[in-house]
Amino acid sequence: INLSLFTAKAFESVEEAFQGAGVKLVPVDQDLVDIVWGKDRPKLPQKPLRIHPAAYAGRSHQEKLKELREAMVTEKAEAVVVSLLDEVAWLFNLRGADTENQTTFYAYAIVEAEKSRIFTDMSKVSGELQSALGSAIEVLPYESFESKLAELNGRVWIDPGSANADMRLQLERRQIKLLLRETPLAAIKAKKNPAELAGMKAAHVRDGVALVKF
Numbered sequence: 001i002n003l004s005l006f007t008a009k010a011f012e013s014v015e016e017a018f019q020g021a022g023v024k025l026v027p028v029d030q031d032l033v034d035i036v037w038g039k040d041r042p043k044l045p046q047k048p049l050r051i052h053p054a055a056y057a058g059r060s061h062q063e064k065l066k067e068l069r070e071a072m073v074t075e076k077a078e079a080v081v082v083s084l085l086d087e088v089a090w091l092f093n094l095r096g097a098d099t100e101n102q103t104t105f106y107a108y109a110i111v112e113a114e115k116s117r118i119f120t121d122m123s124k125v126s127g128e129l130q131s132a133l134g135s136a137i138e139v140l141p142y143e144s145f146e147s148k149l150a151e152l153n154g155r156v157w158i159d160p161g162s163a164n165a166d167m168r169l170q171l172e173r174r175q176i177k178l179l180l181r182e183t184p185l186a187a188i189k190a191k192k193n194p195a196e197l198a199g200m201k202a203a204h205v206r207d208g209v210a211l212v213k214f
Contacts, residue, residue: 002031003166008158008180011165027169047097049105049124051132054093058195061093061133064188068111071184078154080183082109084162087185092118092133108145110152119145152176159183 006014015025034041054060068091072080082088085104089095096105107120116137125139133139140148149170156171157179171178192200 001025001027003027003169004031004164006165008160008163008165008168012160027166044106044121045098046121046123048126049094049096049120049129051129052089052093052095054195056195056199057093058193061091061137064091064093065111065116067188068184069113072111072113072157075157075179075181076155077157077179078112079152080111080157081149081163081167082111082183082185083159083164083167084185087162087183087189088118090189091185092116092137094118094129096124106142108142110148117148119148146170150174155179157181157183 001014003011018025068080072078082091085099085107086102088107088109089104091109091111094105095103097103098105105120105124107118109119110117114136118133118137118139119142120139122139122141130139149167152171153176155177158167158171159182160168160180161182168178168180
């Protein structure tokens with residue numbers, strides 16, 4: 001079974017169900033579908049990332065990171081791993097076009113007390129975007145996420161409802177102390193500020209006009 005295709009929470013349920021039937025699940029190092037694809041697998045989208053202006057976001061990425069780090073101090077976590085695409089985009093005020101009908105992009109992020117790292121396709125990152133993020137945020141190749149994850153020390157906070165089971169296994173093998181709990185990002189993101197509310201209303205107006213015309 002490919003552990004990267006299941007959240008840590010979902011895998012617990014699947015594993016329990018199979019154990020009840022006397023079946024042991026064995027992780028695979030390479031996905032069988034990837035082998036079948038071979039060189040014929042379509043390339044991932046290559047559209048560049050863009051900055052989501054503070055005028056629309058309502059808050060800077062520095063403010064958002066500060067609030068997340070305050071929660072880290074409360075929970076005594078040295079690092080938070082962000083794996084949901086919409087949370088990565090929201091946290092750093094970035095937008096992309098990797099997924100249809102959404103403005104997200106393929107990425108992971110690791111937030112620590114003094115620095116943050118975003119793991120994504122480097123070809124999509126311009127010098128202007130890197131400058132806007134600032135020196136405290138490092139953008140690294142998507143493929144380097146696993147190696148950097150293995151370098152973490154201290155208590156690591158991952159959301160079992162979004163982090164994949166392979167991520168949890170890798171950290172547990174290194175005997176890293178885990179905080180398995182929903183991160184505060186979903187709750188923080190759900191509290192819309194005036195700029196976000198204005199954007200939502202404007203979007204509904206445009207949607208309504210489009211529907212009437214249709």
